Amino acid sequence: MEQDYTKVEPQIEKEFQKIESEIKDNKKDPDVELITRHIELEEVYQAFEKIGAVSREVIDIAMAIAYSSLKSDLADVPLWGVLVGPPSSMKTELVKALRGLSHIYYLDTLTSNPFSSGYVAPKGRKSYDLLDELDNKCLVIRDMTTLFSLNEETVKKLLGELVAIYDEEFAKFSPTRGLKSYKAKFSLLGCITPAALNKHRRYIDMIGARFLFIRLPELTSERERKGFGIAWQSEKRKGLIKYAREIMYSYITQIDGKNPILLPEDVNIQEILNGLAVLVSRGRGTVLTKQQSFKDDEGKDRTYYEVEDVQVEEPWRALLQLRGLSRYLAIVRGKETVTTDEMKTLAEIGLSTMPVDRAEAVQQLFKQLNTRPSLTSKELQALLPHRSHRTFQRLFKELEALKMVDAYKEPDGPPNQPWHWFLREDIQNALTKAYGIENMPQVEEEVKELPPPNLFDATETPNDRTVENTF
Known part of the structure; x- marks a missing residue:
């Protein structure tokens, strides 16, 4: 009231x-x-x-x-x-x-x-x-x-x-x-x-x-x-x-x-907290990459990034942190139990707890879900022009190593087409459930307004999927 x-x-x-x-x-x-x-x-x-x-x-x-x-x-x-x-x-x-x-x-x-x-x-x-x-x-x-x-x-x-x-x-x-x-x-x-x-x-x-x-x-x-x-x-x-x-x-x-007393979290809230704990633990993981180079068929130098090591914490500490914070948020807001309002707040915290460049990429992939389920590194760079195409190529490799994104190529496309990156199902579900379908972030700039994707923005490398070239 x-x-x-x-x-x-x-x-x-x-x-x-x-x-x-x-x-x-x-x-x-x-x-x-x-x-x-x-x-x-x-x-x-x-x-x-x-x-x-x-x-x-x-x-x-x-x-x-x-x-x-x-x-x-x-x-x-x-x-x-x-x-x-x-x-x-x-x-x-x-x-x-x-x-x-x-x-x-x-x-x-x-x-x-x-x-x-x-x-x-x-x-x-x-x-x-x-x-x-x-x-x-x-x-x-x-x-x-x-x-x-x-x-x-x-x-x-x-x-x-x-x-x-x-x-x-x-x-x-x-x-x-x-x-x-x-x-x-x-x-x-x-x-x-x-x-x-x-x-x-x-x-x-x-x-x-x-x-x-x-x-x-x-x-x-x-x-x-x-x-x-x-x-x-x-x-x-x-x-x-x-x-x-x-x-x-x-x-x-x-x-x-x-001296407020909270009712236990229901099963739905527990599932959302579990998903957000995975998001946080992977998002703040450490990925060590090394720049490699080779000469293409025309003798030009090409560079790419190779993942050397990955360290991702188990999600238990993140779960305890998020669960505790959700309970205190509920009390501050005058609630009798943790609700989906707190889950939306935790989703924002989960994104802001990871390094800002990772958060930007994940947010853009999530915002585009209603219009296009995947983005190439050049399309993402068009949405976030303050970072370079090369930065996003390296970033997508980090996120892939952290099991936050995956990629595919068009079956009938040319052999040197770019990778199309998308959120892994568990990460997508964690954010969708936390925000709620009715509260999903709106697209700030629709992909359809971008220039047509250039299917020749990457060159095949000896390692193909594990590496991606930069110009």
């Missing part, structure tokens, strides 16, 4: 006037106060939409991860999520809104050795390790970009430690402090820019993924217009930000006070 806002609006106005008064009284960052009246989720959305353009699903995800530390029995593994977006994309405002909660451990960034160091404090003083502070907390890191911009060896060392820490136990020996052991289960919510993440993405997937990445959607023209309008209301922005923080803080506190 929708809330009657004619009764609530006067109260909201009164609450906001109080905040403005505090700011005018030179309180630079007045404490966030608990709003004791009943708060609807729609109020949280509206509060954030007044300070910037942010997706409602991203708001839900942030609150779900934050709440998971308060009721950790619904997830078998910790929820670690990272918001990925360019600067000024509302990441900071969103995570700062969680600071008022008692179980939030908020940091602006991390040092190069934060969790357990070998530092020994001078006599009479105590050495502090971050892991000692985090059990049953939610670690919020406002800026992971700074950390990921450190030298490569430092970042790899920290990521390696995080892999062990995720399993809730961590032991480390140092010459100065000896053996130190920790037990800590905590959720994590961080923010990073795409450029910083891409520098280390392959290594993150290689050592075993523990993060779910949530790429913030690009601004639509309408959201951009609204964003400019908000930016010109700077005299009210500080008050609006504080009010958004108070609304989110109060809403999560309200949820926790109700």
Whole structure:
């Protein structure tokens, strides 16, 4: 039932006037106060939409991860999520809104050795390790970009430690402090820019993924217009930000006070979660390719990519991550059980958790299902012109090695025709079931508008299917 806002609006106005008064009284960052009246989720959305353009699903995800530390029995593994977006994309405002909660451990960034160091404090003083502070907390890191911009060896060392820490136990020996052991289960919510993440993405997937990445959607023209309008209301922005923080803080506190209980997932939801777990585990797998070359019949040099090694995790961890997150999303949304709404959100997370070039290819193949079941690498490049034809040829080989796509050639076509790539049945079914038939993404640019496919855009190689040429 929708809330009657004619009764609530006067109260909201009164609450906001109080905040403005505090700011005018030179309180630079007045404490966030608990709003004791009943708060609807729609109020949280509206509060954030007044300070910037942010997706409602991203708001839900942030609150779900934050709440998971308060009721950790619904997830078998910790929820670690990272918001990925360019600067000024509302990441900071969103995570700062969680600071008022008692179980939030908020940091602006991390040092190069934060969790357990070998530092020994001078006599009479105590050495502090971050892991000692985090059990049953939610670690919020406002800026992971700074950390990921450190030298490569430092970042790899920290990521390696995080892999062990995720399993809730961590032991480390140092010459100065000896053996130190920790037990800590905590959720994590961080923010990073795409450029910083891409520098280390392959290594993150290689050592075993523990993060779910949530790429913030690009601004639509309408959201951009609204964003400019908000930016010109700077005299009210500080008050609006504080009010958004108070609304989110109060809403999560309200949820926790109700001690919500969820009904078990039905068989349909279980099947969708299983399919999405396969999508995530394959999508963030590691594929090592090597460029090879040969001379064709005309003596011209031709190059292609050969898969050297493939590493794909089993889907069990991904299933536990997605199942846990779906449950907390359902609670945040006021549901009694996990529904297909949560599955649609998880499908978006599943796509954004894989590297962006893979996600783009999978999304385009899925969007074209209603008009054409397959695409050549040149047709995909026409849809995504910011990447080269050569990139998509290599990319399709990666996706094939990960068992996400397959290919065929026309039976009566010329011998040097290109491969036609399509989603494997299990991947296609996972996305179709998660989105629901009525919610399938619409085609943004129909294939029929593309130039006629050139059946001579590839040359046969000695290995044929296992390799594909680039020009």
